[in-house]
Amino acid sequence: MKINNPEGWKPKYHWPIRNFYKSLDHPGVEVLSCTENEVFPLMQEFLTEEFDPELMIEFGFSAGGMTLCMHEAASYVPLWAYDCYSIFAPMGKIARSMKLPVLNQVELEAYQMNFVNDCFNANVHFKKIDLLSSPKQSIINHLKIGKRKFLYCDNGDKPKEVSTYARYLNKGDALGVHDWGEEIDLSYPDVEEALFDFEDHPMNEKFIEQGLMVRIFIKS
Numbered sequence: 093m094k095i096n097n098p099e100g101w102k103p104k105y106h107w108p109i110r111n112f113y114k115s116l117d118h119p120g121v122e123v124l125s126c127t128e129n130e131v132f133p134l135m136q137e138f139l140t141e142e143f144d145p146e147l148m149i150e151f152g153f154s155a156g157g158m159t160l161c162m163h164e165a166a167s168y169v170p171l172w173a174y175d176c177y178s179i180f181a182p183m184g185k186i187a188r189s190m191k192l193p194v195l196n197q198v199e200l201e202a203y204q205m206n207f208v209n210d211c212f213n214a215n216v217h218f219k220k221i222d223l224l225s226s227p228k229q230s231i232i233n234h235l236k237i238g239k240r241k242f243l244y245c246d247n248g249d250k251p252k253e254v255s256t257y258a259r260y261l262n263k264g265d266a267l268g269v270h271d272w273g274e275e276i277d278l279s280y281p282d283v284e285e286a287l288f289d290f291e292d293h294p295m296n297e298k299f300i301e302q303g304l305m306v307r308i309f310i311k312s
């Protein structure tokens with residue numbers, strides 16, 4: 093999917109991001125859908141005050157909530173977001189749990205256009221791809237680039253995505269993982285092996301203090 097930079101787009105740094113997403117600046121984009129959006133302030137603190145990435149990569153963008161969080165923190169940085177399936181909008185069970193109306197096709201397309209065109213600039217590339225059926229060379233090439241990278245893993249099978257792709261990051265790169273302690277941790281032998289040369293980032297203490305399931309590791 094090619095994202096054009098809509099005329100008049102200006103970088104914004106809104107806080108908290110959920111309010112931004114409900115902003116009247118973006119009619120039709122009503123509710124941010126993201127698992128554990130309480131992570132946003134710490135994630136943005138990490139990106140802006142601690143890490144200063146030159147390239148960001150997200151596995152599993154779903155409805156784009158975390159993509160927007162990362163993009164707002166560093167909108168000048170290229171961001172490649174991958175998912176095997178996304179319609180950008182909360183639908184079905186998730187929509188009902190958020191008490192959102194179920195959108196018809198026309199409303200859904202308007203919602204998607206508003207979200208993608210109003211909230212992201214041309215640095216963001218949404219790509220549809222199955223990351224796990226086999227290691228994808230185009231992504232491996234990105235992970236090997238000699239820039240300071242942040243890879244955020246929130247895909248359907250975290251142990252598999254981490255053990256498949258984390259090895260291609262370079263020294264000093266950061267790996268973010270969601271659902272730590274629930275779907276992934278060091279008790280998985282493949283994960284322990286993949287993270288052998290990664291160190292906990294101090295931000296993890298804050299994630300743990302707040303009961304959040306994101307962890308960040310730096311390749312040593």
Ligand SMILES: C[S@@+](CC[C@H](N)C(=O)[O-])C[C@H]1O[C@@H](n2cnc3c(N)ncnc32)[C@H](O)[C@@H]1O
Nearest residue numbers: 126127152154158175176222223224246247248
């Ligand atoms: C937990 S959701 C991601 C949530 C999102 N990061 C957020 O913060 O709201 C997991 C996503 O991984 C995607 N996914 C699952 N298996 C995949 C695969 N093999 N390749 C690519 N994406 C996959 C799903 O389509 C789903 O959108």
